[in-house]
Amino acid sequence: MPNVEINADDVMIQLKGLKKSFGKQAVLLDVNLDIRRGETMVIIGQSGSGKSVILKHMVGLLQPDEGEVTVDGITISTPKFFDTRTIRRKMGMLFQMGALFDSMDTGENIAFALREHHPELSEEEIQKVVTEKLKLINLVPEFRSKMPSELSGGMRKRVALARAIALSPEILLYDEPTTGLDPITSDVINDLILDMQRKLKMTSVVVTHDMVSAFKVADRIAMLYKGRIIEVGTVDEIKNTDNPFVRQFILGQRKIPTEE
């Protein structure tokens, strides 16, 4: 479990009464969640329950139908909010499939945003940062010349993580970081998530349905069920909860225990 001091009153990301529908399908009905500065919040829930939709609201990729998203005191869920660049430079996101830029090699993927946002950096300094980020994700600098198509699933996620932290964000969002990976590679990714928080003191939001990963990396866990957050608690609180829906999910049961 992460070991960083967290102040319960210092909220980094706040979701208030979030509602979102796609056509006739209502995905988020009323999502309320506070994520504290420096903590790792894991959002769990079934596939298709809207976990990634929550994440996309946090980074401004989606706008809510109703409700409010506040990041570091700035409400980003309003059409009047145009300064998305400022807030996005505080955030990094690891996409489910990595979302590496296929036409660029590993080094270019990591350096691209850096080069655009920091034109004052020399090429030598940029390469130094790339090497440093590759080291953080336990990859040797020689990896910089590999194309994304030459990388395995786990490697792609590690490179995507290096790209996400290239701009040294304060908040890191992980969209199903261990999905599609074998258990050992999953654990490597889990360790990296923990490392990121310990070394870089980031606020992390992890969306997953992998309970091994959730229990390992989380400070707190929130369960999304039928468009609402039905439980928020520490790992121990979630493990010992009486909520039948949460128990069903963490134990991986087909039926809700009370129905049996």
Next chain:
Amino acid sequence: MKILSPVHYIGFKTFEKISAVGEVFCILGRTLKALPHAHKNTDLIVKQMVSIGVSSIPLLFVTSIFTGMVATIQAEFQFRDLVPDKFVGTAACKMILIELGPILTALVLAGRVGSALAAEIGSMREKEELDAYTVLGLDTYRYLALPRFIAFVTMVPSLTIISNCLALIGGWIVCVLALDITSYTYYTGMQYLFQPMELWAGVIKSFVFGVIIFVLGYYHGVNAGSGARGVGMATMNVVVASCLMILIADFALAAILF
């Protein structure tokens, strides 16, 4: 949305199409807004120019030469025993410069690079690469749309001029080898009644066709459905829509320019 009646259906579809037209103009507007940043992305622009322009030359070479040959043979067949041979060159030149060159180049490029643009952007959207650009604070219009836009609006007219030349060469080959018309007769025929406006009209038209192929390719790419079928449909739609719009725009421009 629940469809209640045929009238409702027609209204709904009309609204959908109007929204699509609005979105197409938004894409164009946002791309033009990024234009002041063009000089910072010269490497991306050159890469797209090579991919759209230089790589299309072999295909264009074959289609243009053969079109020029066919046009000249047809002209000679129609004129035979009625009009002096000199006018074969005149007719071929006018046909090629005003219509055949620009239209043929635009249709070939709509099929080759318009579909490739939709497939590329569609697959980037599918793999969340477009979202990744946005999250990294990078404007997709500046890094993805603008280099392609510039490549399209410069390469389509350039390729049209190349296609015109190749088609005229095709016509000359047929004249000399098959039609018993001398090079001199063909060449003087080409010059006879030539107006520079005919050449410029073709170039202006091909510039507009470049804009059409780009904007429809990009629109269908960002709106592609998911999976292989979604991307496949997007590529088909962009070719159909581009070809239709090119022909409609050609008519409109012909009415305006001549």
